[in-house]
Amino acid sequence: MASPQEQFIQQWFENFAQEEAYPVLASETVNALATIIQRSPQSVLEYVNRNFIPTGTITRSRPNDSSSGYSIAEANRHLPPETLQLVEKYVMACQRHRTPNDGRRRVNNGTYRCTYACGYRTKRAYDWRRHEETHEPQELWLCLLCSQTDDQSPFLVNRKDKFIKHVKDSHKEWDYERVLEMSKVKFNPKFDPVCPICAIITASWDDRCRHVLSHYENETMRKAKTSMNETRTAALMGSPKCPGRINTWS
Numbered sequence: 001m002a003s004p005q006e007q008f009i010q011q012w013f014e015n016f017a018q019e020e021a022y023p024v025l026a027s028e029t030v031n032a033l034a035t036i037i038q039r040s041p042q043s044v045l046e047y048v049n050r051n052f053i054p055t056g057t058i059t060r061s062r063p064n065d066s067s068s069g070y071s072i073a074e075a076n077r078h079l080p081p082e083t084l085q086l087v088e089k090y091v092m093a094c095q096r097h098r099t100p101n102d103g104r105r106r107v108n109n110g111t112y113r114c115t116y117a118c119g120y121r122t123k124r125a126y127d128w129r130r131h132e133e134t135h136e137p138q139e140l141w142l143c144l145l146c147s148q149t150d151d152q153s154p155f156l157v158n159r160k161d162k163f164i165k166h167v168k169d170s171h172k173e174w175d176y177e178r179v180l181e182m183s184k185v186k187f188n189p190k191f192d193p194v195c196p197i198c199a200i201i202t203a204s205w206d207d208r209c210r211h212v213l214s215h216y217e218n219e220t221m222r223k224a225k226t227s228m229n230e231t232r233t234a235a236l237m238g239s240p241k242c243p244g245r246i247n248t249w250s
C-alpha cells in the first residue's frame with residue numbers, strides 16, 4: 001500500500017475508529033475505506049490488523065457477540081411446544097461438534113472450505129453455503145402432512161430441495177409448492193456475525209456468506225496471479241528457443 005493511502009487509513013483510525021469500532025471493524029466501514037483509497041477490502045483489513053490492532057485481541061467469542069446467549073428455545077418461544085421440541089433436537093444435532101475430518105469426502109477439494117472445521121471443501125460456492133447451513137440451519141421445513149398423522153417423527157429438514165423431494169415421494173397427490181409454503185417453520189436461527197477468517201462484523205447470514213466467499217475468491221485470484229507470474233518468469237529465464245544473435249556472415 002502506498003504511503004498516502006496508509007496516511008489516510010491512519011488518520012481515519014485516529015479520528016473515528018479507535019473508540020467505537022475497535023477492535024473489530026464493520027464490513028461497511030472497510031468497504032468504504034477500500035473504495036476511497038481504491039484498494040481491495042482485504043488489503044485494508046490486513047493493513048489495519050497489522051498496524052493498529054494488537055495481536056491477540058481478535059478472538060471469535062467476545063462478550064458483546066450478538067449471537068452469544070442465543071438459545072433455540074428462547075428465540076423460538078412462539079412455536080408450538082411439539083414443534084419447538086423437534087426443532088431443538090434437529091438444530092442441536094446439526095450444531096454438534098464434528099471432528100476435523102468429519103466433512104471430508106472421497107473427492108474433497110476446492111477453494112471453498114467449511115468454516116466449522118470439519119474438513120469439507122468444495123469448488124462450488126453454492127454447495128459451500130449449503131454445507132455451512134448443515135452446521136447452522138437457517139431455514140426449516142416441518143412436513144405438515146406427516147405431522148397431522150400419527151407419525152412420531154414427522155419429516156423435518158433444513159434443505160428446501162430435500163423437502164420438495166419428500167413431498168414428491170410421500171405425498172404425490174399434493175401440490176409440492178403449497179406443502180412447502182405451509183410447512184415452513186417460523187424459525188429464528190442462530191447467527192454469529194463475526195467473520196471466522198478476519199473477525200469483521202457482518203450484518204446478516206447472507207452478508208456473512210458473501211463476505212467469507214470473498215476471502216476465498218481473493219485467495220484464488222492471488223494464487224492465479226502468482227502462478228501466472230511464475231510461468232512468465234520461467235518462460236523468460238529458460239526459453240530454449242531464444243535464437244540469440246544469428247551469425248549470417250560466417
Ligand SMILES: [Zn+2]
Binds near residue numbers: 103114115118119
Ligand atoms: Zn463443515
Ligand SMILES: [Zn+2]
Binds near residue numbers: 145171
Ligand atoms: Zn410428509
Ligand SMILES: [Zn+2]
Binds near residue numbers: 198199
Ligand atoms: Zn472476513
